[in-house]
Amino acid sequence: MGIVLSNIIAIYRRELQSYFISPLAYAIASVFWLIGGLFFVTILLGPDGIIPAVNQIDLQGQQLGVPIPPIDVPYEFVRAFLDRMGWLLLFILPILSMGLYAEERKRGTLELLATSPVTNWAVAVGKLLGVLTFFTTMIIPLFVFQAIAISASNPPMSPTIPLLGHFGLILLAAAILSLGMFISSLTDSTILSAVLTFALVLLLLFVDVIAKSIGGPVGEILGHFSLLKHYNTLIQGIFDTSALILFTSYIFLGIFLTAQSIDALRFQRR
């Protein structure tokens, strides 16, 4: 067990190093920050943003002397922002996951990895942890900006809901990355891997819509597999174990399928 763990850590470190010395990773991060920042500013401060809109309502209420229904501005802001971030993940994560195995295949190092004494799933776990860590570091600055904005709220807001929401964001990212890793292990073309992952994630996000149009028990079962539905539950501030279990299932499935696909490779080459 200790050996497996140290193997995982070794793979994890190697992956992380490759990210932090890769100019491409920084370029991706930079684009991500730019789009994320754009969302942040437009939702919070932009002309149609939540602060000016609520100020407008307040002003109207004062002029007309009408009581205004209560609005929880920071809560609405965090929810709206995390909702947009969920969509942003759809575009960013396939780019992060596309190279995980496809790159190794292209370079010819995958055989090395597949025949090494490290088990396949340990490799998969290490790689997933690495890319997830990189993603988490990408969202940290955005989280800090939100924390600054929320700290200016009156009366103060407890950090429970933003924390739960970001936890949900990381879980969603982990599920998508895990599936992306599996797709990446199937092909040696990074572009193809990214496109396929994008399609798969789009399907998993939209399965909710399909399920609603079908209706009935079949629709209900399909609807449960929707990533977006469970993500929305979490960012609304509802802690639900079934959402956690669904995300964990996707993560596990991705790792398992990756291990199987590498296993098949090992057998084919023999």
Next chain:
Amino acid sequence: MKIIKKNKLGKYLFWLGPFLVAVGLTSGLFTGNWGIISLVFLITGIFISALWIGLQSYQTKWWNRRSTQVSTNALIAIVAVFVILGLVNFLSTRYNFRKDLTEAQLFTLAPQSQELMRRLPQSVKLWIFDVNRNPQDRELLENYRRQSSNFQFEYIDPQARPTLANKFGVKDYGEVYLESGDNRQLVQTLNVNERLSEIRLTNRLQQITNATTTAVYFLQGHGEQAMTSGQGGISQAIQGLGDRNYTASALNLVEKSQVPEDAAVVVVAGPKRELFDNEVKALQNYLNGGGNALLMIDPNTETNLNSLLQEWGVILDNRLAVDVSGTGVGLGPAVPIVTDYGQHPITKEFGNGISFYRLARPLETTPVAGIESTTLLQTKPYPESWGESDQQSETLEFDPETDLPGPLTVGVALRKTIPAETQPTPEASPTPTPRTQTPNPEASPTPTPPEETPNPEASPTPTPPEETPNPEASPTPTPSEEIPNPEASATPTPPAEIPNPEASPTPTPSEETNPISTTEEKPAESTIESRLVVIGDSDFATDGLFEQQLNGDVFLNSVTWLSQQDQQPLSIRPKEPRNRRINLNIVQANLLTLSSLLLLPVMGLMAAAIIWWKRR
């Protein structure tokens, strides 16, 4: 030669399998019913495919190869993992732990709703006849369903299923019905501005699952509005009551000397002739024993109810309510329009909707101790409405001498708390009797603990030296006001006509029991309430007028409130988020904008450039 040809044909024949399966699936999915045709296609398709696979494997003998064995193992493992994950997720939806972390519990049902759902006795189905499915509504309904497996809901497009829609009598999109057994009830009509409300849904759920119907009696025998349909009938009102789980029956107090035990509400709808004294007495007794009555009394009628009304502080005015503002919409001056409603459970959802009252008489209320009165219906202020005393003349003109300037009160709701008949022995409870006439703790000065004060609520003076056996006889110093105010009545003397055996001497032991806390602890079991609604018109509830504007709602809501079944559901508060703002000043906002839009991405780009430059 022939054999090869046959084989080729067989190859093509194989494609027939998937093709037929596809045909079966599409026909089944699109028509929505899995009839015999789609099933035949499906079964034939599957049979052909299976045959082909069997044939092929027989020819190639692929199962003997090693690669097959390994990939079969892998396949089994993958299938197993899928099945396990599916099962785990299935279980996780069944037995999940859910916690609403929002501060205002935005996504949690009110405790009353939860309690109701937990003991939902029979299966209830909610039908929503609408095409667009609001996620907020769905969320709410899912919350209901999570509480009880007896609750189901379904969205129906009324265009797509007209028979079902007809069964419910759906008139428009957005109507929501509850169905339980043979019982069907309209909950509300959804539109863009009005989403599904938990308050209404829980209300209706309680009504529809309540097996016992509530009895409403209509007094008969003095020319009241007939309970049958037709001119001057109130059959629509009775129908409306039936929809809300009330049974309406006639009551003749000449035959029976008292109001039946099971009567939740007695309705007196527009008597034309005087009631006998015995009848009035029976009504009085009923009201004093916790009964509830709706009195609708038209102008120019003598009903002999004045003594009863006086007891409640209601005076019927003999003038006619006149409202000239309704001429624009075709209503004459003798039809007052009411858009001004009091803050009361009966009228709280009316906003400024319209209800109108043909030939109505104004009411006046005087404060009476122990009775809380709320104005329900009020006409427009003076220039537009007044109480006309001269009803003979052709022209309607305001005469300041004899006429009453508006706004006039046309309807009023009253409630009176009455001490309960049954009570435990005084020795058993060290508390000061909570059933003294006014359970109003505010009026009590601090009771002096060492002496035994039989009635701490009404003794600001040094306490009497000996135990006074009768609180009524105790030297209670009368407060300075002459008129007993029900809000702060310090006089413990109950209204004379109420027999009050409870006011018997209960010497409170000299403990430091706080009378305030004890009176508030159990007021529910110590008092009963009786309610009265008086409306100076009975026409508004008759057939034809009942369905117009809010007239029917005034009647039905009044009966609902009177029946005293509304206390639980009405106490549900609408969910409201916390009122919170983000106060960023210009400097902070600019800093945030700059750092998030410029600083951070540029830093990332620079890092990328530097690394690229170094590695080049």
